[in-house]
Structures are given as C-alpha cells and as structure tokens.
Amino acid sequence: MKTDDYKEYISAETMMGPNSVRILEELFHKYPLQLHPDDVILDLGCGTGLTSLIIAKETGARVFADDLWVSAEENGKRFAEWGVGEQITPVCEDANDLHFEKKQFRALISIDSYHYFAGSKGFFQEKLLPFLKDNGVVLIGIPGLKDEYTGRAEELLFNWLGDESYMFKSPKQWKELIGRSDRIESVKTWEMDCFRQAWDDWLAADNKFALGDRQHFETIIKPYTCFVGIYIGLKKTKRDCCY
Numbered sequence: 017m018k019t020d021d022y023k024e025y026i027s028a029e030t031m032m033g034p035n036s037v038r039i040l041e042e043l044f045h046k047y048p049l050q051l052h053p054d055d056v057i058l059d060l061g062c063g064t065g066l067t068s069l070i071i072a073k074e075t076g077a078r079v080f081a082d083d084l085w086v087s088a089e090e091n092g093k094r095f096a097e098w099g100v101g102e103q104i105t106p107v108c109e110d111a112n113d114l115h116f117e118k119k120q121f122r123a124l125i126s127i128d129s130y131h132y133f134a135g136s137k138g139f140f141q142e143k144l145l146p147f148l149k150d151n152g153v154v155l156i157g158i159p160g161l162k163d164e165y166t167g168r169a170e171e172l173l174f175n176w177l178g179d180e181s182y183m184f185k186s187p188k189q190w191k192e193l194i195g196r197s198d199r200i201e202s203v204k205t206w207e208m209d210c211f212r213q214a215w216d217d218w219l220a221a222d223n224k225f226a227l228g229d230r231q232h233f234e235t236i237i238k239p240y241t242c243f244v245g246i247y248i249g250l251k252k253t254k255r256d257c258c259y
C-alpha cells in the first residue's frame with residue numbers, strides 16, 4: 017500500500033497523532049498479510065477509523081474497528097460515508113475487556129494506541145491472544161523510547177507528557193513485555209523508519225494537540241523517542257501445515 021493513495025482521507029479531523037497511515041504502510045511493507053478469503057481482522061484502538069478503512073481496502077477482509085474514546089456510532093457514520101459500512105463493524109469496548117468470539121481474528125493491528133492499555137506483563141496472553149486464530153499475525157506501531165534511553169521515560173519526557181510519560185517504552189522493553197506463550201512462534205520489535213514523515217504530517221496539521229507537540233519536537237520528541245514496531249507471529253496448528 018502507499019500512503020499517497022489515501023491522501024483524501026488524511027486530515028486534521030481524522031488524524032489523532034503522528035500519521036497512522038505511514039505507520040501502517042511500513043508494517044504492511046515489512047510483514048505483508050497472507051489472508052484466506054474468509055479471514056477477519058481486528059483494528060484495536062482505531063481512533064477515527066482511518067487505518068480500519070485502509071486495512072479493509074487493502075486486504076478485502078472483514079474488519080472490526082474497536083476504539084474506546086470514539087463511539088461506534090460516530091465511526092459507523094464515517095465508514096458509511098466512506099463506502100465501507102458493510103465491510104467494517106465499529107465497536108466501542110475497552111481493550112481490557114473485549115467480547116469477541118474466541119480464535120476469531122487472523123490478524124490484529126494496532127496503531128498508536130497499544131501503549132495506552134497493554135504495558136503490563138501478561139496483557140497480551142490474557143486479554144488478546146484468546147481472540148486470535150492459530151497462525152495469526154499481530155502488527156503494532158506505537159510511539160516509544162529509543163533503546164539507548166530504556167527506563168528513562170519519566171525523566172526525559174515529563175515536560176512533554178507529564179504523568180503519561182511512563183507509557184513510552186523501548187523496543188527492547190516491549191519485547192520483554194509481550195513475553196512468551198506456547199502459542200507464540202516469534203516476537204520482533206524494532207525502531208521504525210517512518211518516524212520523521214509520520215511526525216511531519218501531524219505537526220503540519222491544524223490541530224491544537226499538534227500545536228502542543230510542535231513546541232517539544234526538537235528538544236524532546238526527536239532526540240529521545242521513536243516509533244516501535246512490534247510483530248507477533250503465532251504458531252500454526254498441524255492442520256494449517258497440511259494445506
């Protein structure tokens with residue numbers, strides 16, 4: 017996918033932070049999804065549903081778009097206006113307490129939101145893994161700390177983020193936090209390449225939160241932070257292996 021193909025949807029109204037479409041583009045490029053025709057995808061913490069739209073268009077899959085702060089009604093209206101109302105189901109549930117069918121999703125995608133709710137050890141295994149199919153894939157892109165500043169978020173980011181600084185963790189820390197399970201094949205975390213472009217798009221937006229971020233970009237955001245990419249591949253069952 018190419019971010020430029022979706023320019024008409026990216027605006028100060030649909031963006032809630034650094035351009036989520038750039039982050040999604042890098043994840044799709046690095047880990048292309050291989051889906052079956054009836055696969056279902058969860059976009060967790062989807063915000064205004066910009067990424068849900070693109071996931072639906074790029075994969076053709078049915079998408080559940082879950083967010084806590086943006087209502088299902090509001091997102092449902094937007095999906096209908098964008099012509100994807102039949103393909104995307106809006107949901108408004110806390111990621112800590114989801115009510116989907118078990119082993120429903122082939123892929124879980126989460127952009128710029130996982131750090132709000134998933135920063136404790138065992139969260140992934142307990143709260144999300146049950147909803148994923150065997151051989152499923154998880155793609156996450158979130159703001160975090162560069163590896164060299166691991167553990168120093170509160171000291172380095174306080175003037176920008178205040179009490180929310182603790183949410184920023186390094187690729188190394190996220191790998192530890194995701195942890196292990198007998199259903200997980202591999203976990204990869206890395207510092208993403210799209211940092212500058214995603215931030216430039218956001219800082220140019222006419223949005224009061226972007227204005228605040230602009231004041232801290234050169235002194236805090238650029239020197240200490242990055243986007244953390246997280247890939248989790250689940251194990252196949254014996255049946256998956258024989259197809």
Ligand SMILES: C[S@@+](CC[C@H](N)C(=O)[O-])C[C@H]1O[C@@H](n2cnc3c(N)ncnc32)[C@H](O)[C@@H]1O
Binds near residue numbers: 109
């Ligand atoms: C910065 S916004 C990003 C939204 C969107 N993914 C994007 O990149 O534009 C963070 C989102 O995380 C969601 N979020 C925070 N805590 C959540 C939770 N416990 N369960 C589900 N979503 C949550 C919020 O509702 C919010 O829309």
